[in-house]
Amino acid sequence: MAGSTLGTIFKITTWGESHGKGIGVVVDGCPAGISLAEGDIQSYLNRRRPGQSRFTTQRRESDAVELLSGVFEGKTTGAPISMIIRNQDQKSTDYSEIAGYYRPGHADYTFDAKYGFRDYRGGGRSSGRETIGRVAAGAIAARLLCNLGISCMAYTRSIGPIEIQSFDRECIGTNPLYMPDADAAEKAAHYLDACRKEQDSSGGLIECVIDGVPAGIGDPVFEKLDALLAKAMFSIGAVKGFELGNGFSVAHAKGSENNDSFYMTEDNAVGKRTNHAGGILGGISDGSPIVFRVAVKPTPSISAMQQTVTTSGEAIDVSIHGRHDPVIVPRAVVVVESMAALTIADALLLHMTSRMDRICQFYDRL
Amino acid sequence: MAGSTLGTIFKITTWGESHGKGIGVVVDGCPAGISLAEGDIQSYLNRRRPGQSRFTTQRRESDAVELLSGVFEGKTTGAPISMIIRNQDQKSTDYSEIAGYYRPGHADYTFDAKYGFRDYRGGGRSSGRETIGRVAAGAIAARLLCNLGISCMAYTRSIGPIEIQSFDRECIGTNPLYMPDADAAEKAAHYLDACRKEQDSSGGLIECVIDGVPAGIGDPVFEKLDALLAKAMFSIGAVKGFELGNGFSVAHAKGSENNDSFYMTEDNAVGKRTNHAGGILGGISDGSPIVFRVAVKPTPSISAMQQTVTTSGEAIDVSIHGRHDPVIVPRAVVVVESMAALTIADALLLHMTSRMDRICQFYDRL
Amino acid sequence: MAGSTLGTIFKITTWGESHGKGIGVVVDGCPAGISLAEGDIQSYLNRRRPGQSRFTTQRRESDAVELLSGVFEGKTTGAPISMIIRNQDQKSTDYSEIAGYYRPGHADYTFDAKYGFRDYRGGGRSSGRETIGRVAAGAIAARLLCNLGISCMAYTRSIGPIEIQSFDRECIGTNPLYMPDADAAEKAAHYLDACRKEQDSSGGLIECVIDGVPAGIGDPVFEKLDALLAKAMFSIGAVKGFELGNGFSVAHAKGSENNDSFYMTEDNAVGKRTNHAGGILGGISDGSPIVFRVAVKPTPSISAMQQTVTTSGEAIDVSIHGRHDPVIVPRAVVVVESMAALTIADALLLHMTSRMDRICQFYDRL
């Protein structure tokens, strides 16, 4: 089944494997007239590029994007925008060994079960490198949102037991773990060093805040804005939980605690005194910031010994070596941000047809 | 935008408002040849029907389904199956008062922001009654799955601070809270009685276990099986969190703890010694039971006093009376089960085209 | 597969069989705020209702629509609009005989081949009655278009060898064959009487003109506006050909004859001196009227003797009696008009996101 496409109006299609010729994405349905250059995309890609710190794989990839279509004289034309990022350091010899067995925590077994065989060079299609296409597309969505005064900001909320205790936006980009709290970042770095010594890896939490979404975006039934965000986040490998606003804690809450009171703001708009809801009511944005968290599992590739089976059904013990991140979280931050931007951009475009009076205004102007 | 349709092959479209003429659903893409009678659907609807205990709204609705098409001589024909459930006890006078203000925790404000006005008779389209269509369709999906040896079972895991301590499948249907632990059910009932006295309401957790899904179902990128489940669950009003397998606890875990070891089972299949992954690896089912949890917020309609604003921008205090459930969880159990069944059924049908050798076998037999 | 849904934003889902409980449609994605009453829909349905002349089936059906949802205080709310038309005169005894063999020119055999069995009461799902749902939905699309100054007008261009020689718009509604030429209508009526005497039936041509579509609607690749119209028209049973503008005659034309010259109109817009293109260039509307024709085959149910086989593989001769139209064309006129309206409405809504400057203007106004 064709599962590599996402979106209804602003639609992306990704392709590519970890050890094939490259990774790419086609963005279709992008409105005409957005200023766009390769540099806009490259700056997003650089945030997830490997080899930037000791906490990410040492695979050497420049992850340089080539913009192939859909932009003319510096502006999007309305035609599909195709982008390619060539793989450079695909040492598939690293991986020939894993062809013969199923790595615990990976999709090796399920790919074989689905397709009868698999591209065993690294993660193949289920590699983290697949997210390059999402980030390249997300950079374009972010530019679209920027034109409308909307921003998506993701950061690491916790790594293993280390959670942020303060929030400094400026701090996020200054540490390799993308934490908004320098102290926590330092502690988390020590924790990861310890994990590595134990040949182990760590999970963590990513939080994302979307500012500037006007009230009224999203649909009330199956295409709820939070349902679309949930799907987008769970489509990122390694995500095992998603929650909006107060999230799982609502299970213990009472209605009187959990409801957000409405009030009139100084500029005479409807505001909420709290934001337990996380910015979405009944699937539709309420004008408050949209806030959600995703739980990311520890890197499954660890050098500690593990039990598994070969493709021919023999029990074996394995220790997985290679160039793996000891934690997935930091490099997933920009992926979360990109998937959020893609989801919001599509929802904004879909929203434009909700009222006949506004449709009439729109067409009067033609 | 058209957000009332879900699914790619097994596709449902719901319609109807809480205080309109009725609620309905069209199931399109259901395979021909499944035995189906109104009773099969009614038994599912009865599980979410109001008025069954003191914990659910006292609105009187028989919620009787009428099967309008797509079934001939007791079997599905492949044509769309249309079902209608007429509303009977829509006292919209109950609701005329709420036309003028925005209820905290409800979608009143966001509907006005989206559509310019709203059907203010009760929740309108965002009422819990909308889920009737999902349950009627879910009953059909469950029959399809049953033919393939697959079952979905949801139950209440906790209400407020009361969590189950034991698991007895038989117990689920014997208490009005659908808990698999009779003691917990009794404690939860007391807790809810206390909430009601305080004019308040409670949240809770629903857990769902899907047994019998073969390995290989789901897609590796955007249409991951867990991503589809996440979307389906978040499309249920009041859901604020979704987690698969070990879920949010993976954020604190290490790789060595979180990975599931593979082994060969007695009948020479690949098995997993643990199921931290919750039955899905890389978006594709791994043959273990699929296990997930959803967090459900407390009923937002409470009679305790709350602050809000009127549609004309005046601050007021309100106490919401009416026939509301003090907890949403128990009646949402069958909705969760239905949405799970719909998601799995669609994924199974989509899966059939993944391998050319099996497609050839299929067509050879024609 | 789920093939009963059409459209991307303005989306319809039809259901029902010729001899089941009824026929219906759900319109999802209709913008909020359109004035709508049952009468608006009924007037469209009356144009295809049986029994209006000697050229249509004598089956007695009032085809009365019941509006079930999506309209509140006389206006569409943005929620799905569900409509049901109950069958009244489903004499399925008429049809018990046809259960056993395959009628030539009908879908009996192909349904059995696809689904393993069929609802043999009349045409079942492939009956002309299925189009009732399209017309009910088309009536709503037509109201949407009317708000934007757009109209769709279909009429009979020819029946058998009788083609219109003149065009009088007022005349269309005054003859049972919906021809814009009273003389031709009379001749065609005589021709049909002769066909009936010979126990035979006749084909014909329907033409449709869509006025008021601004330039710029439609997409340049797979979702060309003419491609969508072609699909919509070919989805009507009995249609065997579709052509736009000069249509098939372009095969014999030269470029110098076929190109339409551009010029500046009096109000300083870009106009075309001719309209060989039929109002669409490169898949996108050019501001001229959109003009197309569809070829409709003769009613396959004829009482003249025909050869066929039984479901158990025996050769037999059959003469099909029943209440059949001697010509499909006149009752298909409003179906063509409805499908055109649905296609154009969806394309107009989709078009709103094509330019970033207009999206910015739209959201500034919120």
Added chain:
Amino acid sequence: MAGSTLGTIFKITTWGESHGKGIGVVVDGCPAGISLAEGDIQSYLNRRRPGQSRFTTQRRESDAVELLSGVFEGKTTGAPISMIIRNQDQKSTDYSEIAGYYRPGHADYTFDAKYGFRDYRGGGRSSGRETIGRVAAGAIAARLLCNLGISCMAYTRSIGPIEIQSFDRECIGTNPLYMPDADAAEKAAHYLDACRKEQDSSGGLIECVIDGVPAGIGDPVFEKLDALLAKAMFSIGAVKGFELGNGFSVAHAKGSENNDSFYMTEDNAVGKRTNHAGGILGGISDGSPIVFRVAVKPTPSISAMQQTVTTSGEAIDVSIHGRHDPVIVPRAVVVVESMAALTIADALLLHMTSRMDRICQFYDRL
């Protein structure tokens, strides 16, 4: 809107402009396990490559395909197959002149109307070069069909007034006009030479025959197999008419002439004595060859003088020079064949879920 994607299961997304960096396509949903090499695709592309005869543009393009993903060890893996064909001879100086005015018969004006501006280097996105992506994808669809014993064959039926009088399959590939009648091909060549002398161009007819499709493929309502073919064909630029089987001639026919009688074949299958229906009844294949024709307009770029307007609204006379084909038909033959293969492949995959008994059989085997 995202209009560059086609298909439900076997899904293609094309990108690229005539004078950009290249043209490409992503094929998603292709089953795993099909043998595939670049050569399989190249042989299709070579059939539409320019410069092969005096009847096609002299633009020099090798149109060499690079396969970027989705194939491993010579077999499709189930992952998206990305292909790129770099443009080589994009002399966009040829086209700088046309930036300032609207070419008659082209989409220049409608692109400006839709997007506010356009990539004026040649046809941009609406160039015939866009079809390269379709043909590359069609080659893969054709391989899939080949595995199931299904073939699509298109050829030129007429050019201007010259229609084929005989049919020799072997002849098709031996003349540059792809006609199955050598005499007609010679006459047509003379006719085209004359057109060119007059600085003019010619239209024509393409016919396509699809053999081997089993009965039962396609859906009975909106996704009729013929409706999908109609859309696919009309999505090819320059197509102005589509007809199935007897097509437009049914408008003059009687039921007794047009119906196809059923009979039992020697191997005890249901056959049809004639094939006026063109292989599809009620939207579903009937087991006979599927036969359709498309009308292709004359190349709109002609050097004869034409009237038009500039983008700033001035009337001018233009003579369009450049490297244009005097007839579109021959190079469109393989495009028609490709679009047919894509449509049938997708329909076959969708069909697999129509019957519960076969689904059970399929899953039993897992």
